[in-house]
Amino acid sequence: MSTVVKRVLLTLLLLQLSSLAVFAAIRLSGGDVTAARLPASATAEDRELFREQIGLNQPILTQYVDYLGKVVRGDLGNSLTNNAKISTLAVEKIRNSLILGGAAIVLVFGIGIPLGMLAAFRRNTWLDTSISSAAVAGMAIPNFWLALLVVWLFSSTLGWFPPAGAGGFKYLVLPALVLAAEGIALTVRMTRSAMLENVGQDFVRTLRAAGLSESRVYFKHVLRNSLLPIISLAGLRVGQIIGYALVVETIFGWPGVGQILVNGVLRRDYPIVQFFSLLLVIVVTLGNLAASVGYTLANPRLRK
């Protein structure tokens, strides 16, 4: 019980500190929203007046306290560039990002684990070599370059999928694949090495000696043991996907959290940046929490 309380308190502290960090960083990074909001012909006085209206000329600490007070009361504020209510914007952006991120996570484990198992079963064959090499490439290729590559191949050349935008399933395929690529590669390698390590364990020989079929030994016992390290690092995978979503959503014009956050930073739209980056911190934290809960549930030593 006390560990749970401790964990919740630490999480709240983390949120507090990261909100302060984001708040300060975006304000100290130079420039402000007047460049995006006011026409280029606006005079210095116009800009100063606008800053005063939205409270940007107050000391940072005052602004921060003001911001925290509003957040606590449930007022997330409005976008500085188009006045849209953030609470309204958030619903749509979060939904879109959940679709993309969810698809990527399904791909990471749905493709990564079976491919890793296949590579382990066919160890030191051409199949293993191909899968393992592809996994190394998947980790080495930066996702923005991979994005350009798949757009060139599957959109421009083959015309199978649209190059960008949001719509039906067709629009989801390329961004989800690019977003998942590195996670798939890491999962393949982890699954392969965990399977190979566990195949050599004494208990495998015991199960064989008891007459269990090879498929039962592999798919039930070896796999179950191999899933532990994968589950324990699932939180990292979630964090990774969130980080990459900023790049991938921007490249593919996917109207999600990543895209609005990147645009918000470029336009110095403070309320947008503050809310959406804090949201990402929350999701990463929850992802890690879910992974450690999952690990505990999957490991009899910790469960009992």
Next chain:
Amino acid sequence: MTTPLLEVSDLSVGLRAGGVAYDIVRNVSLTVDQNEILAIVGESGCGKSLTALSILQLHASPPLQITGGSVVYGGSDLVRKTKKEMRGIRGSEIAMIFQDPMSALDPMFTIGSVLVSAVRAHQDVSKDVAEKIALEALADAGIEDPRRRFAEYPFQLSGGVSQRAMIALALVNSPKLIIADEPTTALDVTVQAQILDRLRALKNERGMSIMLITHNLGVVASVADRMAVMYAGEVVEMGAVSDVFAKPQHPYTTGLLGAVPRLGAGASDLVPIPGRVPQPDELPAGCTFADRCSRVVDSCRATRPDITVRGRVQVRCFNPVS
């Protein structure tokens, strides 16, 4: 003489990998009769475990493979069986118990679920029936609270209880032969005695046979009916335990018995065997024990002795202790 339950003839097991080719187990012949305990004794690395594993074809293949000989069980040669046929024999006809029970049980599954899987690997029964068989096996293995242990994970068990769970796993399909590979080596002395008692009782209650692999001569003396002494991959002497202990004929067996500490004797009474065991890739042309032997004669270095009947035992020696 009745036909033996298991007859291993001229079995050799070797390493074949990347230009390396040598045998680790060489021309091993031995029999296990109905309702007897045969002990295989020898130092670590003498090939006794590999002999046992290769009977069930559980040796790491590749790189290890059976390079000659036969293992006849129930009228057919196990060496020629397909993988599928071997799976049918493992656990149901011949079961095996391993050395370190802690690492030999899958940490992610309860004892019960593994037992039930093992039952259902051989018997077409419902889960409930399999569970009942598993609980009976746990009780037969000497576990006091079978129902509780059934639901527990290996990490919750002590070494002794783990080894009993391993025995239960070997018993669930009522095999005729259990191969026990150093079943007590990893356990406390008191627990060792209990496990050995249990094995001997099972042999008597169920009329089954046990091949007991050990390096402990005390264990051999207390439970085995017959024994085979292995040295550097070969059986050098085989016979009834009482005969071999009373009148060891191979110089290595004599040496082994001389190296056993006895109550009342001082440390200086322990006689070590000089030299070291030759590695399987550097075996001499003649007798493998020649370099360490006090009774060595010229023929020992020239040719490899065959195992021959001498009185009531079999010995692989040109100049045995008479």
